[in-house]
Amino acid sequence: MDDRALLATVRSVIGDGAVEDDCAVVSCGDRCLVLTTDMLHETTDFPRDMTDWQRGWMAAAVSLSDIASMGAEPVVLLLAAGLDDPARLAGITRGAADCCARHGGRLAGGDIDRHDELTLVSTALGWCDPRHLVRRRGARPGDLVCVTGVPGRAEAGLLGHGCHRLALLEPQPRVAEGRRLGLAGISAMMDLSDGLALSLYDLAAVNGVGFAISGDALPRPGGVPEPGATALALYGGGDFELLFCCPPSVYPVPGVACTVIGTVTAEPGRVTIDGAAIERRGYEHRW
Secondary structure: OEHHHHHHHHHHHHOHHHHOOOOEEEEEOOEEEEEEEEEEEHHHHOOOOOOHHHHHHHHHHHHHHHHHHOOOEEEEEEEEEEEOOHHHHHHHHHHHHHHHHHHOOEEEEEEEEEOOOOEEEEEEEEEEOHHHOOOOOOOOOOOEEEEEOOOOHHHHHHOOOHHHHHHHHOOOOOHHHHHHHHHHOOOEEEEOOOOHHHHHHHHHHHHOOEEEEOOOOOOOOOOOOOOHHHHHHHHOOOOOOEEEEEOOOOOOOOOOOEEEEEEEEOOOOOEEEOOEEOOOOOOOOEO
């Protein structure tokens, strides 16, 4: 069983709409409060050569990326640290604070506990004007499909391609880009932390549409020979880039470096590259 299958249990309690997006949304007068939380573990989420500063940075970045995917502005981050060694706290805290200083919001507190395995839980809150809030639902046939950056770089770094190592160890959440995209009026968005292919299938399911991706247009991590580069671009996890859909009239969005990789189709659930079905796989937790 994977984490997406387990969401059926959550849906049965809090409803389908509550689990569609990267963040929960709470109406607060003329603004929306967006909230997200993420859990990272030493053995499954942090490469061995990571510093504690980088672990703290990543813990902040993963939640700030969720805020970015809603077109929102980060306000505060809370960090709970389950520590196997108390000496690690200083580096972790500084890394999280530096990520916030770079990309938005501030580290405002958290919790400390003793664990046998280092475990970090980050919770981010952000604000957004409801008119510019972007959800996963909203893609329409004829929309362009776009990505920021180059998908697959983080996993390329994990596999030993040194030129991509920093993309793995110090991911950069696209907060500024998410804000600009929300203001531009795009139709749907999510982040790519679970990989492009799996994210496309997630968007297809919530919107009742399909996607036709162009192989020639797909950005690939440089320095990786084929067919590995294409596989990493489609299935590699750990990238905090943004996947979004928009009407052709909205593109390009000033200040957002991105690539049009395909179009939204009226074939529900069909996700293809150059006409061939893309395998539905990516980064998932399994039991």
